[in-house]
Amino acid sequence: MKNNIRVERAILNISQAELAERVQVTRQTINAIELGKYAPSAVLAMKIARVFGKKVEDVFELEDTD
Amino acid sequence: MKNNIRVERAILNISQAELAERVQVTRQTINAIELGKYAPSAVLAMKIARVFGKKVEDVFELEDTD
DNA sequence: ATATTATGTAAAATATATTTTACATTATGC
């Protein structure tokens, strides 16, 4: 599962901590997902996309291994 | 987390078992998600939406409790 | 240069999703 959270955060100019706060998870969760350590739940993916004003598919991309 | 998997399945005329096969999970997993017993992972939500030719947001809807 | 903010990481605990096996109920075709 790839994502462009870093880019979208840069556009909004918000930190991992602020994104975490906005979607109600810890900073470590955002960090891990952003770095691709694991994939989020659908709920979290939708919340993150919503913060960015984008669709889930515009922020996250399925890989062949998923 | 609400969803309209049942409707989308009806449009494609496929059973829970066939949807499960197409997204590589068990039939029970599709049944549980369709009935709202729990929310899927982002990977599974994206695979399901892809089968229906829809965006995740067109198949799943965040609720206030999510 | 130093203080402050942001990011990376890690281990243990907890919550949640998914599988497996199995059976019950409901719908559908014949």
Add this chain to the structure above:
DNA sequence: GCATAATGTAAAATATATTTTACATAATAT
């Protein structure tokens, strides 16, 4: 009515996401 397919359900096991606490490093501002 009977066979068959489809759906609902449940308990236990396993996999995975998320939290908590804590510390390390990198970047930025003053």
